[in-house]
């Protein structure tokens with residue numbers, strides 16, 4: 001008498017895959033990356049009950065994983081990742097707009113801005129001036145277009161903390177809709193922290209932001225300005 005075979009879930013990765021590795025890292029028994037590192041492959045079926053299929057399909061940032069041989073179970077309460085609200089304006093051509101830019105490489109400088117690394121420090125007699133080139137563009141991603149997010153990066157809120165010569169400069173993205181993209185796009189943290197140590201104590205700071213150039217200037221006044229030579 002033939003034994004009833006264990007029921008298996010079969011997954012498929014569509015051509016939308018952006019080779020982010022998330023499924024291969026989280027579910028290595030099921031997914032592997034292809035040799036060209038261009039698309040994940042569902043190499044093995046998974047016994048029913050081993051994982052919740054929603055955990056598997058929602059690990060993918062671009063909805064490229066499908067359960068193909070069984071119906072999906074009821075959606076669990078509180079999904080791991082919540083999609084942003086749909087765009088209020090007509091966004092019906094988002095796929096065309098995404099297709100037009102999907103192969104464009106982002107300049108490294110724009111990426112550095114999101115980590116507070118696109119910066120410079122100048123010293124004057126009684127102050128230091130730290131300048132940050134702030135992020136200008138929301139990074140391209142399928143969900144940016146699907147969610148109807150803007151191309152121009154919303155402004156960051158900056159704060160400075162001073163302890164003697166130690167200065168912490170924080171900048172944080174506040175726009176809730178754009179912030180939702182941070183969990184999906186590589187190299188897109190919600191903000192940055194730069195910690196700087198100066199040889200003299202700092203007594204106060206001033207923030208100047210120019211929205212035209214997107215330069216954030218942090219002026220740090222020295223507590224003991226150097227004496228001019230007589």
Ligand code: SF4
Nearest residue numbers: 017018020021023060
């Ligand atoms: S998680 Fe999605 S995009 Fe990332 S490798 Fe797997 S299938 Fe591709």
